[in-house]
Amino acid sequence: MNSFIESIDFFKGNNPEDIAAKYGTPLYVYSEDVIRQHMEAVSKVITKYDYTANYSVKANTNLEILKIALSEGINCDAMSMGELMMLKKAGFPSDRIFFVPNNVPDEEFEYAIDNDIVVSLDSLSQLEKYGQLVAKKKSGYECAVRINPGVGAGHSEKVVTGGKKTKFGIAEADIPKIHEVIKKYGLKLVGINQHIGSQFLDPQPYLDAVENLLRIARGFKDLKFVDFGGGYGIPYHKLDDEAPYPMEDFKARLLPILDAFVEDYGYAPLFKSEPGRFCIAEGGIILGRVNAVKENYGRTYAGTDVGMNTLIRPAMYDSYHDIEVLRNGKAVARENMIEQNISGQICESGDLIVKDRMLPEIKEGDLVAVLDAGAYGYSMASTYNTRPRPAEVLICSDGSVKVIRRRETYEDLMALF
Numbered sequence: 001m002n003s004f005i006e007s008i009d010f011f012k013g014n015n016p017e018d019i020a021a022k023y024g025t026p027l028y029v030y031s032e033d034v035i036r037q038h039m040e041a042v043s044k045v046i047t048k049y050d051y052t053a054n055y056s057v058k059a060n061t062n063l064e065i066l067k068i069a070l071s072e073g074i075n076c077d078a079m080s081m082g083e084l085m086m087l088k089k090a091g092f093p094s095d096r097i098f099f100v101p102n103n104v105p106d107e108e109f110e111y112a113i114d115n116d117i118v119v120s121l122d123s124l125s126q127l128e129k130y131g132q133l134v135a136k137k138k139s140g141y142e143c144a145v146r147i148n149p150g151v152g153a154g155h156s157e158k159v160v161t162g163g164k165k166t167k168f169g170i171a172e173a174d175i176p177k178i179h180e181v182i183k184k185y186g187l188k189l190v191g192i193n194q195h196i197g198s199q200f201l202d203p204q205p206y207l208d209a210v211e212n213l214l215r216i217a218r219g220f221k222d223l224k225f226v227d228f229g230g231g232y233g234i235p236y237h238k239l240d241d242e243a244p245y246p247m248e249d250f251k252a253r254l255l256p257i258l259d260a261f262v263e264d265y266g267y268a269p270l271f272k273s274e275p276g277r278f279c280i281a282e283g284g285i286i287l288g289r290v291n292a293v294k295e296n297y298g299r300t301y302a303g304t305d306v307g308m309n310t311l312i313r314p315a316m317y318d319s320y321h322d323i324e325v326l327r328n329g330k331a332v333a334r335e336n337m338i339e340q341n342i343s344g345q346i347c348e349s350g351d352l353i354v355k356d357r358m359l360p361e362i363k364e365g366d367l368v369a370v371l372d373a374g375a376y377g378y379s380m381a382s383t384y385n386t387r388p389r390p391a392e393v394l395i396c397s398d399g400s401v402k403v404i405r406r407r408e409t410y411e412d413l414m415a416l417f
């Protein structure tokens with residue numbers, strides 16, 4: 001594919017050059033249409049039984065994006081009190097929020113209990129702490145536990161969250177101890193959840209993990225829900241025609257596993273999943289300006305304003321993001337490609353968005369569009385080197401452009417002192 005942006009008219013007729021001129025760079029740009037399409041797709045993973053998709057907001061907590069999730073009718077999971085607060089601010093009722101934290105102090109549990117938000121406990125010690133609070137407050141009895149099924153999957157060791165070498169969840173061998181703590185504090189275990197990892201395009205490990213969690217679920221009575229976690233991948237190599245997550249095939253293979261469980265268990269609890277990346281990654285890009293081009297010992301560097309402070313994924317996980325080079329608002333054809341690097345403005349040799357990649361020749365003044373940056377982009381951005389974080393704009397379904405987070409200013413950075 002020559003240009004993803006142009007193939008789907010990402011900018012809805014707006015010229016990216018005009019948008020960059022008006023709102024500045026680096027700039028996160030989101031497409032309401034693309035986000036809605038993905039949120040709709042995850043809301044239909046299971047149709048035969050009661051099911052909710054919980055958008056995992058850690059991928060992107062922009063308030064307007066949460067409001068899109070709210071209007072799409074999907075629920076959300078949160079990892080921190082800050083994420084819970086954002087969800088309340090976006091208008092989510094408590095029964096559409098699931099709190100899945102780890103290693104939190106009383107204050108965060110209290111916020112959840114006071115707001116009637118169901119919590120999943122990630123360790124026996126957190127379960128104990130939660131039990132003590134519930135006994136004191138005399139509310140919040142219904143809770144869940146996060147099971148670590150002993151297996152994981154993902155694009156990098158750093159995003160594998162299930163398995164014997166990760167900090168997450170409670171091991172199956174400790175289930176008898178879960179029952180003890182539940183009994184001790186009169187808690188009611190209404191759900192179990194897991195999350196094995198992130199960004200897999202082959203559904204098999206997830207299906208195996210579903211089957212395994214349902215095997216474990218059979219040992220718990222009267223569950224109201226079973227939550228299989230997120231992790232559905234997206235095609236980060238879309239310009240090379242990488243296939244998307246095989247959603248239809250996945251759904252067809254998931255159903256018999258659920259049917260077998262429901263038959264054994266006697267009824268169907270509410271099934272849940274927790275996709276983050278799938279909902280939002282493809283709906284966001286970053287526009288960056290090329291400020292310098294140079295050759296260093298035979299290597300070519302396009303020096304831009306998009307660095308590891310804007311998007312940490314390449315430096316942190318060696319992640320690959322497709323790049324489109326835009327000149328005068330149009331994608332430069334992917335022909336006569338030469339090997340280039342794209343760097344940012346940060347004082348780190350790892351500050352490379354692209355390493356040794358064949359791309360159309362990049363010139364000073366061009367824009368680069370970093371694709372698939374909607375998930376774990378802004379939400380992991382930093383102010384390293386005292387660079388304010390970018391603005392975020394939304395290309396609305398009607399073609400209008402809306403600022404959904406203003407650019408951070410130097411005054412914002414100074415205000416903390």
Ligand SMILES: Cc1ncc(COP(=O)(O)O)c(C=O)c1O
Binds near residue numbers: 231
């Ligand atoms: C508990 C939990 N649920 C869901 C997710 C979302 O994962 P993904 O964005 O890969 O779908 C994560 C990601 O780290 C997670 O930790």
